[in-house]
Amino acid sequence: MTIKNQAELDTMREAGRIAAWIHAEIEPAIVPGVTTGELERIVVDRLRVAGASSSFYGYLGLPGHIRASEKDEVVHGIPGRRILQLGDIITLDISAYYRGFHGDSAWTYPVGIVADDAARLLRDTEAALSVAIAGAGANTRLGSLSHTIETFAEQRGYGMVPAYGGHGVGREMHEEPHVANRGEPGRGQMLRSGPKIAIEPMFMLGGEETRQLDDGWTVVTVDGSWAAHFERTVVVTADGGGNLDGKAGTNVTMNAYARAGQHALLVRAPSRLM
């Protein structure tokens, strides 16, 4: 979608900040012994406190208020009675619906200490997201954005799921355009000032083949390798929208590289393109 005015921009930003706050709230609860259903209940409570609701609940028949994808689950895991173990990784995809706008964000967390390859997977997937956001100014072509993510994964030997990627966000959780994790530089739609998009690299330690479980939702890797998924919603602006947080002049404002809790970023056009 394209942001039409300052009021919409502010509300959109607030939806993102709520999702960000909930990630910050939930992180200390991600410990060995907790169930994904218990994590979900914390999210539901915080959404209520913030005057928001889950974008996911009931969406296309989705069960649950969050997506909780463990280990070899790539996306769309269903929260429930499963108990997190020391050394697991868990992706929580949280989307807040607030006054007509969605804020969509996912983060993969370690459960206590994790193996070196899992730690590397998390670090690199998060870094790929940061790099992609930094390059997502107005006048960037989507293909270039996608290519950044693709190259990042290839150079480090990660698999990627061709079928899944980011998307436009607005009054609907999923809107055009599709923001693929693979693409050709200089090709595809040109990002103009205003669009709000979710960027979401998903990297896997093994191959790129996935399958869906019998629950009709959960997508897992065929080879059982673990997967990470980091997602943030950003607004592409060329006119100084970043002024909202007083940091005009930087490409990415609002803690672009912070650990979690930064999902309504305001991205300025890189100065060389203006």
Ligand code: MG
């Ligand atoms: Mg998304």
Ligand code: MG
């Ligand atoms: Mg999401």
